[in-house]
Amino acid sequence: MAKKEKYIKLEKDKVKEIAEIKGVSTVTVYAALKFETSSALAMLIRSWALNHGGKLFEEKENPYEKEITLKHHNV
Template identity: 50%
Template sequence: MPGCSKMNRAGLQFIRKLYQDNPEMPFAQMLPIYNDNAIRNGWRCLRSSGTIAYHLTSMGLYRYRERIISNKDFGHRMVKVSTSVKKEMAKKFSVSNIAIWDALNYRTQSKLANEIRAWALNHGGKLFEEAENPYEKVVTL
């Protein structure tokens, strides 16, 4: 059974309580919380948030791909840059064009995505945000 020796009973109970208290918290965010607690209590630290997902699934608390964590900025904000700048960014950051698109459209929220957006804005990119239309509710007589 994978991950069986990675966590002791107290660690499993901690993960269970953490998940039950915050069911919408991403597993990647649970990992450092667990590892801080593991260091204090002398447990083994985990390297992957997948281990947390595995154990929560075996406990019957979580089903794979059942939680959808919404990204509030996706579709409401975007950074526009030219195609040549996108190609340059793909080479500089060693990522695919799809990863660049995801970062510029706020689909991903990682350190690399933040770096890509900052680099794009510093190299001529423009930030577009969806705003409320103040004239939308005007009644014409």
């Protein structure tokens, strides 16, 4: 099974803001938002992002993956 994708979507100006606040590059912030890093700083960045308008997206299994046949009922 392939690794499930998970990321936090955040506006670019907010990415720049957190980078300036923490004294890191925007590359570092994006790595944290894409869950590529797991340091204390990365967790802090993700927390800040979610508390400032960021949205968490996580790939899930398709509940409709199995093919089903719907039967038409006459009323």
